Amino acid sequence: MANFEVTGFNQLMRQLEETLRLDDIAKQMIDGALPILEGELKKAIREEADKGYATGELAESVKKSETKHNRYGYFGVAQPTGKDEKGVRNMEKLAYLHYGTSKQQARQAVTKAVIRAESKVIVKMQECYNRAVDADGSE
Numbered sequence: 628m629a630n631f632e633v634t635g636f637n638q639l640m641r642q643l644e645e646t647l648r649l650d651d652i653a654k655q656m657i658d659g660a661l662p663i664l665e666g667e668l669k670k671a672i673r674e675e676a677d678k679g680y681a682t683g684e685l686a687e688s689v690k691k692s693e694t695k696h697n698r699y700g701y702f703g704v705a706q707p708t709g710k711d712e713k714g715v716r717n718m719e720k721l722a723y724l725h726y727g728t729s730k731q732q733a734r735q736a737v738t739k740a741v742i743r744a745e746s747k748v749i750v751k752m753q754e755c756y757n758r759a760v761d762a763d764g765s766e
Contacts, residue, residue: 652759653701654694656752661691663751665705667744671736672724680734681724688717 672686688707695702707717727733 648759652756655759656755657694657701657703659751659755660748661694661703661705663747664740664744665689665691667740668705668737671740671743672721675724675734675736680731681736684711685717685720
């Protein structure tokens with residue numbers, strides 16, 4: 628039976644992570660993508676507002692979050708914020724719009740926004756990654 632031992636792999640990985648600044652790059656990629664998602668969600672809600680199923684107020688309440696990090700990685704969200712004059716949460720209204728109710732057909736505004744944003748987000752994230760890696764290589 629053959630045995631082999633690899634030494635220094637953890638050190639190599641640590642050096643690669645430091646060189647590439649993976650945490651910084653991931654944050655930059657999410658930061659770059661969030662405005663696209665925010666814009667597409669506002670657009671999808673406005674389209675439903677034009678058909679009489681939502682309001683412009685709901686669309687304008689959509690805001691992107693700051694990029695955050697947890698044990699799963701980096702993330703950000705674009706979602707309605709606040710409440711209307713009756714105290715109804717805008718996120719609740721988006722859920723009704725997206726999933727429907729017993730009196731209203733589902734309009735799936737979130738799905739439409741995600742589908743429209745997907746290719747643009749991928750391109751933007753790739754641009755952010757390339758820019759960061761190129762900057763590391765030029766030092």
